[in-house]
Amino acid sequence: MIYIEELTKIYPSKYGDVKALDGINIHVKKNDIFGVIGLSGAGKSTLLKCINMLETPTSGSITIDGIEMTTLTPGELKETRKKIGMIFQHFNLLSSRSVRGNIAFPLEIDGVDKKRIDKRVDELLSLVGLTDKAQSFPSQLSGGQKQRVGIARALANNPKVLLCDEATSALDPQTTLSILDLLRDINKKLGITIVLITHDMNVIKQICQNVAVIDNSKVVEQGSILEIFSNPKTKTARDFIKSVSFSEIPDELQKKIDKLELDSSEGIVIKIGFVGKITAKPIISTLVKKFDVDANILYGNIDYIQDTPFGTLIIELKGNNGRTGKALEYLEELGVSVDVIRGSEHMEHH
Amino acid sequence: MQIANLLIEPTVETLYMVFTATIFATVFGIPLGILLMVTDKGQILQNLPINRIFGTIVNVLRSIPFIILLFLLIPFTRLLVGKAIGTTASIVPLSIAAVPFMARLTETALREVDKGIIEAAQSMGASPIQIIKKVLIPESLPSIVSGITITIINLVGYSAMAGAMGGGGLGDLAVRYGYQRFKLDIMLYTVIVLVVIVQLIQAVGDFIVKQISKNR
Numbered sequence: 001m002i003y004i005e006e007l008t009k010i011y012p013s014k015y016g017d018v019k020a021l022d023g024i025n026i027h028v029k030k031n032d033i034f035g036v037i038g039l040s041g042a043g044k045s046t047l048l049k050c051i052n053m054l055e056t057p058t059s060g061s062i063t064i065d066g067i068e069m070t071t072l073t074p075g076e077l078k079e080t081r082k083k084i085g086m087i088f089q090h091f092n093l094l095s096s097r098s099v100r101g102n103i104a105f106p107l108e109i110d111g112v113d114k115k116r117i118d119k120r121v122d123e124l125l126s127l128v129g130l131t132d133k134a135q136s137f138p139s140q141l142s143g144g145q146k147q148r149v150g151i152a153r154a155l156a157n158n159p160k161v162l163l164c165d166e167a168t169s170a171l172d173p174q175t176t177l178s179i180l181d182l183l184r185d186i187n188k189k190l191g192i193t194i195v196l197i198t199h200d201m202n203v204i205k206q207i208c209q210n211v212a213v214i215d216n217s218k219v220v221e222q223g224s225i226l227e228i229f230s231n232p233k234t235k236t237a238r239d240f241i242k243s244v245s246f247s248e249i250p251d252e253l254q255k256k257i258d259k260l261e262l263d264s265s266e267g268i269v270i271k272i273g274f275v276g277k278i279t280a281k282p283i284i285s286t287l288v289k290k291f292d293v294d295a296n297i298l299y300g301n302i303d304y305i306q307d308t309p310f311g312t313l314i315i316e317l318k319g320n321n322g323r324t325g326k327a328l329e330y331l332e333e334l335g336v337s338v339d340v341i342r343g344s345e346h347m348e349h350h
Numbered sequence: 351m352q353i354a355n356l357l358i359e360p361t362v363e364t365l366y367m368v369f370t371a372t373i374f375a376t377v378f379g380i381p382l383g384i385l386l387m388v389t390d391k392g393q394i395l396q397n398l399p400i401n402r403i404f405g406t407i408v409n410v411l412r413s414i415p416f417i418i419l420l421f422l423l424i425p426f427t428r429l430l431v432g433k434a435i436g437t438t439a440s441i442v443p444l445s446i447a448a449v450p451f452m453a454r455l456t457e458t459a460l461r462e463v464d465k466g467i468i469e470a471a472q473s474m475g476a477s478p479i480q481i482i483k484k485v486l487i488p489e490s491l492p493s494i495v496s497g498i499t500i501t502i503i504n505l506v507g508y509s510a511m512a513g514a515m516g517g518g519g520l521g522d523l524a525v526r527y528g529y530q531r532f533k534l535d536i537m538l539y540t541v542i543v544l545v546v547i548v549q550l551i552q553a554v555g556d557f558i559v560k561q562i563s564k565n566r
């Protein structure tokens with residue numbers, strides 16, 4: 001659906017050029033809710049604006065539904081943009097127009113006749129649950145209501161893609177959830193592909209299927225949300241995950257584990273990560289019964305990413321005559337991810 | 351009674367000069383202000399050569415003191431209306447002073463429109479013309495109306511100056527009777543009429559602004 005290849009954006013300035021995007025490669029599948037997360041200044045907004053050419057890329061290519069965006073004429077670009085909706089952190093509604101007028105705006109731009117505009121606006125108002133606010137003005141609405149107007153406006157021309165720039169960053173947690181629900185609904189019901197950028201991992205965790213982590217103008221990690229959560233490869237990704245989930249070991253605990261006196265030469269501390277159905281199985285009791293090892297649970301948590309259970313367990317295994325080694329083998333066979341975080345010096349054969 | 355009779359004609363003349371010049375200022379100044387804004391760096395129709403040319407013209411006109419502009423424009427006025435004195439002739443320098451003033455006020459008003467809103471309109475596929483008509487002007491309308499009010503009030507002051515140079519109106523009256531014949535009461539009444547005119551214009555302007563921005 002959306003292919004971004006070797007996208008680079010340089011902002012020239014008197015004090016030296018700013019490379020806001022550096023060789024970005026991203027592929028967003030049709031019907032996906034794709035998240036881009038990164039810290040402030042990482043280049044997220046620039047990336048989103050390049051997708052609909054609000055910013056002109058310095059080099060690279062962007063194709064949406066087979067249309068190469070970077071080579072469109074101004075006229076073609078206007079028409080193409082009508083099929084790419086966009087919503088904003090600060091809503092960007094027209095203060096001079098009522099809710100109805102704001103939602104009608106893109107339709108007027110497109111030259112739709114008055115009657116059809118009225119009908120379409122009514123549909124959109126009910127879709128976002130604002131029918132009773134049609135005559136209100138933006139200044140009379142709450143943040144959540146303003147964003148609903150923004151969403152209705154972005155959907156007016158039946159876009160195939162919806163770009164969201166920090167769409168919930170100005171909202172409280174509860175309102176954020178209701179807006180995310182609305183976005184998920186839109187994605188499901190209307191089949192619209194959504195690209196959303198955020199610095200809030202919670203947003204990603206709530207609704208995204210795939211995610212790209214962007215750091216210092218580069219994509220440092222990309223994959224399904226479960227992949228990233230269960231196996232983050234970069235510190236940036238780990239830090240984001242720590243902010244919303246306890247699947248990463250808290251620093252305090254890490255210090256304690258490092259200092260732990262291990263029971264015997266075969267004592268180990270392992271971290272088990274599980275995703276999906278396996279969390280329902282009694283792994284630990286099986287381990288204890290089958291291999292006659294002692295398991296001391298140091299830390300554990302189970303979390304849900306959308307509907308998938310997702311957990312982390314840190315246990316100290318005690319046992320000798322190779323029993324801890326066998327237990328470890330068993331765990332690996334089960335297909336859970338196992339990391340030996342202490343005692344690995346004795347486990348060369350693994 | 352006599353004084354009232356004496357005041358009526360110059361008052362009408364002043365209003366005629368001021369409002370005709372206001373029409374010119376609005377018709378030319380507002381589009382010029384829009385041009386200055388949209389052609390500037392990073393704006394929707396960026397065109398720096400055009401922007402520099404018109405910006406310079408506006409700056410030059412605005413830096414010439416009105417009293418000097420009056421003299422400088424005499425040949426031009428004569429060419430345009432056939433004579434250089436009288437109320438109709440005064441409209442020429444008044445308009446030429448007011449157009450760049452109105453242009454700058456309009457430009458400032460348009461700059462206050464949030465860049466995000468312009469970006470949103472662009473993301474919806476709006477053309478520059480549509481953005482000007484449907485975003486920039488409606489969003490800054492209260493400020494533009496305030497600008498027109500300020501321009502009119504400025505023109506009242508300028509018209510008195512033009513009047514004093516033989517252009518008719520209240521300024522003319524004040525100079526001829528009040529100054530040259532030492533009729534201080536007439537001078538005083540002239541000032542009172544001017545104050546009333548300015549107050550009225552301001553009140554009407556404020557009222558319109560309030561009506562427009564009622565819901566915002």
Ligand SMILES: Nc1ncnc2c1ncn2[C@@H]1O[C@H](COP(=O)(O)OP(=O)(O)OP(=O)(O)O)[C@@H](O)[C@H]1O
Binds near residue numbers: 018019041043045047
């Ligand atoms: N118009 C511009 N001119 C010059 N530099 C810019 C411009 N826009 C962005 N930048 C620079 O590009 C870099 C990336 O900015 P961008 O706005 O994309 O970051 P971001 O990830 O969206 O950050 P935030 O989370 O704070 O919104 C920053 O260093 C910023 O200063």
Ligand SMILES: [Mg+2]
Binds near residue numbers: 045046
């Ligand atoms: Mg940003």
